[in-house]
Amino acid sequence: MYIVLAAVPAMDKILHYFVKCVERGDKWPGPATLAEIARGLGIEPYDLLKPEGASSREVRKVVAKLARDISALVNESVKKPTPKNKNATGKA
Numbered sequence: 001m002y003i004v005l006a007a008v009p010a011m012d013k014i015l016h017y018f019v020k021c022v023e024r025g026d027k028w029p030g031p032a033t034l035a036e037i038a039r040g041l042g043i044e045p046y047d048l049l050k051p052e053g054a055s056s057r058e059v060r061k062v063v064a065k066l067a068r069d070i071s072a073l074v075n076e077s078v079k080k081p082t083p084k085n086k087n088a089t090g091k092a
Contacts, residue, residue: 019037021027029037031045038045050059 018027022029034045034048038048046059
C-alpha cells in the first residue's frame with residue numbers, strides 16, 4: 001500500500017492523483033511540494049526520499065558527507081587562479 005495515500009486519506013482528488021503518480025514514479029515533486037507533503041505527515045522531507053529500511057541516522061551521515069564533499073569542491077574551485085583581464089565572453 002502507498003504510505004502517503006494511506007496516511008492522508010482525506011486529500012482532494014487532484015492531490016490524491018498527484019501523490020499516486022509520485023509513488024508510482026510517474027511524476028517527481030519539487031522541493032516545495034516535498035516539504036508540504038512531509039509537513040502534512042509530520043516528518044522531515046528527507047524521510048520521503050530515503051531508501052526503505054534506512055534509519056534517519058544513516059541518512060544524516062550521508063547528508064553530512066555530501067555537505068563536506070561539496071564544501072571541499074567549492075573551496076577548491078575558489079582557490080584556483082582565474083585569468084586576468086578577460087571580459088564576460090572570455091576574450092582579452
